[in-house]
Amino acid sequence: MTAISGATGAMLIERAKKVLPGGVSRNTLLYDGPLRYVRHGKGCKVVDVDGREYIDFANNVAAHIHGHAYGPIVRAVTDQLQRGTAFTMATEAEVRFAEHLCSRSAAFEKIRFVNSGTEAVMAGMKAARAYTGRPKIAKVEGSYHGTYDFAEVSQGSRPEDWGEADHPVAVPLAEGTPPAVTDNMVVLPFNDAEKAIAILDAHRHEIACILVDPVPHRIGMMPVSRTFTKAMRHWADRNGALLMFDEVITFRNGYGGVQEDLGVRPDLTSLGKMIGGGFPVGALAGRDEVMAVFAQGEKGLRLPLAGTFSANPVTMTAGFVAMSLFGPESVAQLNRLGDYARISIAEAIRAADVPACVCGAGSLLRLHLKDKPPRNYREAYPSAKEKKAMGALIAALYDRGVMLIHTGSAALSTPMGRDEIDRLCSAVHGSLVSIRPLLED
Numbered sequence: 272m273t274a275i276s277g278a279t280g281a282m283l284i285e286r287a288k289k290v291l292p293g294g295v296s297r298n299t300l301l302y303d304g305p306l307r308y309v310r311h312g313k314g315c316k317v318v319d320v321d322g323r324e325y326i327d328f329a330n331n332v333a334a335h336i337h338g339h340a341y342g343p344i345v346r347a348v349t350d351q352l353q354r355g356t357a358f359t360m361a362t363e364a365e366v367r368f369a370e371h372l373c374s375r376s377a378a379f380e381k382i383r384f385v386n387s388g389t390e391a392v393m394a395g396m397k398a399a400r401a402y403t404g405r406p407k408i409a410k411v412e413g414s415y416h417g418t419y420d421f422a423e424v425s426q427g428s429r430p431e432d433w434g435e436a437d438h439p440v441a442v443p444l445a446e447g448t449p450p451a452v453t454d455n456m457v458v459l460p461f462n463d464a465e466k467a468i469a470i471l472d473a474h475r476h477e478i479a480c481i482l483v484d485p486v487p488h489r490i491g492m493m494p495v496s497r498t499f500t501k502a503m504r505h506w507a508d509r510n511g512a513l514l515m516f517d518e519v520i521t522f523r524n525g526y527g528g529v530q531e532d533l534g535v536r537p538d539l540t541s542l543g544k545m546i547g548g549g550f551p552v553g554a555l556a557g558r559d560e561v562m563a564v565f566a567q568g569e570k571g572l573r574l575p576l577a578g579t580f581s582a583n584p585v586t587m588t589a590g591f592v593a594m595s596l597f598g599p600e601s602v603a604q605l606n607r608l609g610d611y612a613r614i615s616i617a618e619a620i621r622a623a624d625v626p627a628c629v630c631g632a633g634s635l636l637r638l639h640l641k642d643k644p645p646r647n648y649r650e651a652y653p654s655a656k657e658k659k660a661m662g663a664l665i666a667a668l669y670d671r672g673v674m675l676i677h678t679g680s681a682a683l684s685t686p687m688g689r690d691e692i693d694r695l696c697s698a699v700h701g702s703l704v705s706i707r708p709l710l711e712d
Contacts, residue, residue: 273376275527278320279320279321280305280306280307280308280319280320280321281305283306283308283320283661284305284306287306293583294306297467299332299676299677301563301677302661302662302665303415303659303662303663303665303666304665304666304669305405306661307319307669308320308344310322311339312327312338312339312340313338313339313340314338314339314340314341314686315327315338315339315684315686315687315691316339317339317674323672324620324672325669325672325673325674326672326673326674326687326691326694326695327339327360327674327684328673328674328675328681328682328683328695329674329675329676329678329680329681329682329685330682330684331547331549332544332676332682333520333544333635333676334545334547334549334683335549335682335684335686336523336542336545336593336597336605336685337548337593337596337597337684337685337686338441338684338685338686338687339549340631341548341549341593343592343596344548344549344589344592344593345592347588347589347592348548348550348585348588348589349563350531350588351364351584351585351588352585354458355584355585356583356585357579357580357584358584359702361397361582362582362584362587364582364584364587364588364591365384365582365584367587367591368384368587368588368590368591368594369382369384369594371591372542372554372556372594374544375526375527375528375594376527376528376530376531376540376556376560377692378527378530378536378537378540378556378557379526379527379535379540379557380554380556380557380559380562380624381557381558381559381562382396382554382555382556382557382562383554383555383556383565383576383589384552384553384554384581384582384586385553385554385563385576385578385581386551386552386553386578386580386581387417387543387551387552387553388417388519388541388542388544388553388554389416389417389418389419389422389518389553390417390483390517390578391417391520391542391543391553391554392416392419392422392517392541393417393419393421393422393556394541394553394555394576395480395482395515395539395540395541395555395557396408396419396422396439396479396480396482396515397420397565397574397576398539398555398557398561398562398565398574399479399480399512399513399515399538399539399561400479400480401564401573401574402479402513402560402561402564402573403479403480403511403512403513404479405476405477405478405479405512406455406477406479407455407456407457407474407477407478407479408421408455408456408457408478408479408480408481408482408625409457409459409470409474409481409482409512410422410424410425410456410457410458410459410481410482410483410615410621411458411459411460411461411483411484411487411490411648412425412428412433412439412458412459412460412461412486412490412519412643412647412648412649413428413461413487413489413490413527413647413648413649413651413652414426414461414482414483414484414487414648415484415487415488415489416482416484416517417519420443420445420448420452420696421455421456422443422482423443423444423445423448423663424441424443424444424452424453424456424458425439425440425441425442425456425458425681426444426489427442427444427629428440428442429442429652430649430650430652432567433649434534436460436466436649437460437466437469438470439458439459439460440458440617441453441454441456441458442458442565446602453607454670456468457470457474459471459477459481460492460647461487461490461493461495461499461646461647461648462495462496462498462499462646462647463499463538463647464498464499464502466504467499467502468502468506471506471510475510476510476638478510478511478512479513480507480512480514480515480538480539481503481506481507481510481512481513481514481515482515482517483495483499483500483503483514483515483516483517483530483537484517484520484521485500485514485516485518485521485528485530485533486518486520486524486529486631486632486633487677488520488635488637488680489648489651489678490645490647490648490651490659491547491630491637491638491639491644491645491646491647491648491650491651492631492632492635492636493631493644493645493646493647493651493678494529494632495533495534495628497534497694498691499533500533500534501533501534501535502536503534503535503539503609504536507538508672513537513539513561514532514535514539515537515538515539515540515541515557516528516537516539516540516541517540517541517712518530518540518541518542519541519542519543519544519553520544520635520682521632521633521635522542522544522545522546523545523597523602523605523633523635523682524602524606524632524634524635525602525633525636526565526598527597528540529632529633531707532603537557537562538557538558539555539556539558539561540555540556540557541553541554541555542554542555542556545593545594545597546571546590546594547586547589547590548586548588548589548590548591548592548593548594549589549593550586550589551580551586551592552586552590557641596679597685601685602706604685605633605634605683605684605685606633606634608683608687608688608692609631609632609633609634609635609636609683611689611692612636612681612683612692612696613629613630613631613636614694615692615693615695615696616636616638616695616696616699617630618696619696619697619699619700619703620699620700620703622700623645623699623700623703623704623707624707625640625701625703625704625706625707625710625711626640626642627639627640627641627642627643628641628642628643628644629644630644630645631680634682634683635680635681635682635683636680636681637677637678637679637680637681637700638664638679638680639653639679640653640657640660640661640664640679640710643658656709656710657710659709660706660709660710661678661679662677663705663706663709664679664703664706665677665679667701667705667706668698668699668703671697671698671701672694672698673694673695673698673699677687681695
């Protein structure tokens with residue numbers, strides 16, 4: 272049986288609609304344009320089934336740090352495949368990778384592997400509840416932490432239901448979410464320590480954990496402030512709660528993650544995406560005392576956590592190679608490229624003379640069709656006009672051979688250099704000019 276049928280993108284769309292709800296298994300692939308199907312990728316380039324080539328700034332939503340079909344990973348995984356893919360036994364590959372990740376951060380005293388960032392956040396929330404004996408989790412309004420019911424709360428709230436800025440309402444994402452879910456979530460405004468603490472104080476004896484993404488993509492990719500994180504750390508310490516960072520996306524921005532530059536040490540950290548070397552992965556790392564909820568104690572397990580494919584040797588091998596070859600120098604080099612990209616895109620925006628801006632940090636960036644960088648979820652929330660224009664912008668960039676995450680975001684990879692960034696900026700300029708009429712009143 273051949274892997275490639277020779278079908279065109281249009282043919283595959285019609286086939287997909289007959290067997291997949293909405294034609295996809297991931298809504299992140301959808302935008303106001305045609306669904307595209309990849310044929311192959313190498314380095315920072317991908318080619319679709321219709322033969323068109325793109326520079327890939329999406330990198331499977333920040334999951335690839337070395338681009339596609341990275342030679343060292345391909346060779347290591349190929350070798351592992353000859354010896355098996357998953358077992359009802361532990362493997363040395365898991366131990367070796369755990370040792371490596373724990374060596375990257377003093378906050379990682381122990382680590383548990385799972386299969387996705389969603390599972391890692393879920394495990395962290397459950398660990399916080401098990402450790403503290405408390406039911407409630409506090410999270411920032413608009414922040415994305417995967418598809419766990421509790422994590423989804425106020426991820427997609429809208430002006431008509433999000434409530435007052437001083438006291439955001441806990442809004443479910445999916446229809447049919449039980450009321451008990453929102454009852455046990457506390458929603459905080461981003462980067463406003465005073466307002467956040469006032470909300471936390473009202474639940475001081477119920478909160479197990481405060482969950483923070485240091486550079487929240489859905490909020491607009493504005494970095495969290497040191498003032499905010501220090502305030503959350505101080506509040507948690509005074510009130511017997513835990514502080515958890517979601518570094519599923521942001522771990523790429525520092526050898527030990529963004530947290531190494533924030534001046535605070537979280538109790539728990541969720542990881543995922545790039546640490547899998549292109550394979551499904553998640554991990555929860557943290558203080559030994561907290562992570563002990565997963566271990567067998569005198570009274571049994573406080574928090575059972577299993578997964579058929581968790582820590583499988585293929586992912587562990589790919590992840591170890593990917594992270595071993597993404598050391599401090601590589602991190603710094605890619606972050607410098609991110610600085611160059613944001614500066615160059617800002618110049619392209621000025622030249623295009625459209626209401627737009629660029630945000631981000633490290634090797635991450637995001638375009639907004641707004642005059643000023645948004646400071647929180649409410650300011651980042653796109654109007655109907657902006658949403659339509661962003662869809663047109665993404666399509667225009669595809670036409671110019673550039674692929675972004677469909678929110679207008681980019682995640683750089685190590686095969687990239689200034690030439691790729693210059694091509695991105697040229698495409699951004701031309702695309703912004705082409706959609707200017709959509710942004711005019």
